[in-house]
Amino acid sequence: MTRSKIFNLQGIKMPELTHERMQELKQTPKGKLITGTGIDAFPDLLKLMETSLHDQLAKYDHMKRTGQDSAKRKLLLMEMLEDHLYWEFAYHMMFIKWREQKVSKAS
Template identity: 80%
Template sequence: MNRSRIINLQGIKMPTLTHERIQELKQTPKGKLITGMEIDSFPGLLKVMESSLLEQLSRYDLMKQSGQDSTKRKLLLMEMLDDHLYWEFAYHVMFLKWREQKVNKAS
């Protein structure tokens, strides 16, 4: 995983996944889709999400290097930050489902 490359964008403050934000994300269509998934689906989902983020990061870098329209770069950055938050949310949900599965097996 290239987590550090995605999380550490120079000069950009990444959004924090707080309890309140988790509750908001759960209510969105994308959040409901993530929370409704089986635990076995998460590795594939996270890999696709990570690939998408890396692709967006590459496009952002190209736009920045070529001096393209700052408005388009800002829109892409906003999309990346939103996708990053869902990526973190998916990791959180996967952990909760894993923990729930372990508790159920122990019972």
């Protein structure tokens, strides 16, 4: 799924998944969970992460439409941005593990 289908909030700059940021994410509990995930479990993990992002986005939209507290909306937005970065990180890790699996089978 492309970035625009998951997360397209006008005026919000998405954080980039740089090499340095990936190294930081690997050190977090969530990052360790992702890096420790087996290749066969990634589709389910990514679907779960994607569903969570959709739920958060729906909640954010509802909060915005009903004019709820902007501080709570900002906190939710920050959480969504972080979760989206982990989602991209998980896709990257799945590709790395897939590539490693293909290389080891070819050897």
